[in-house]
Amino acid sequence: MAVTDEAIARIQAMIVAGDLTPGQRLPPEKELSETLGLSRSSLREAVKALELIRVLDVRRGDGTYVTTLEPSLLHEAMSFVIDMHADASLIEMFEVRRILEPSASVMAIQHLDDERIAELRSMVDEVDESTTVEELVAHDLQFHARVIELSGNAYLASLLAALGSKTVRARIWRGLTEEKAVARTLQEHHAIVDALEKRDTELTRALVTVHVSGVESWLRRSM
Structure with a gap:
């Protein structure tokens, strides 16, 4: 598994486990990278990917948040991922x-x-x-x-x-x-x-x- 894919999977696992909940702000980059045992560059790429599919919301000057994860919000992005693979x-x-x-x-x-x-x-x-x-x-x-x-x-x-x-x-x-x-x-x-x-x-x-x-x-x- 590529390092970025691993970073994506670990953040997703935190959301599924309830360690990160809808609307919650992610810990600072340095803290989260150390918690996950990842480089900060890999973490940044994972955040960008999860932002693309509407799982995370990067607010410039404020921080990165888990979105509401409402089905309507995720539908378009997930449809793209499904279509891309199918x-x-x-x-x-x-x-x-x-x-x-x-x-x-x-x-x-x-x-x-x-x-x-x-x-x-x-x-x-x-x-x-x-x-x-x-x-x-x-x-x-x-x-x-x-x-x-x-x-x-x-x-x-x-x-x-x-x-x-x-x-x-x-x-x-x-x-x-x-x-x-x-x-x-x-x-x-x-x-x-x-x-x-x-x-x-x-x-x-x-x-x-x-x-x-x-x-x-x-x-x-x-x-």
Whole structure:
């Protein structure tokens, strides 16, 4: 079990056991991490994941609380988790991305110049490992959209943008629950820009294929 998954499970166990009740404020981060025997970074990622599915409510400047856990509050978020694990169409969307996006990225090479390479380099340099998962996914969408736009095929760019928008929550969930997902994504973005700068079509195709396959492979393992 990944460390973040273990942290999620331990907080959930505290709620089930009644150690944390609806509306209750969680202990300070340092105290809770020591109680659970977890690193503070793992605890933070677990809190983000549980906030995403409406189990916890993070109030900036106040603290983190257990929500009311009312069925109506949890319904939408839990439906997403269930759908993510049961709906084959989500995997099919990632399959289409894996097939089309490497080719679109290769097509972009013929339209690249030093200014556009510098633009892509600047985009990936704007984020680092301190970036939140939500910010990283937003960056990921922007980065890929720009590369695909440079393919010169507006229809292909529109199709892949539509697919990308439907996979955002799955990508956030993976970033929150898979160890080192943020660091790995950033490394892969840098490698893709390096390959584009070299105008290396085969390396670009391979790197984008592996990169796009990451969430798809994680999703298949999770189902």
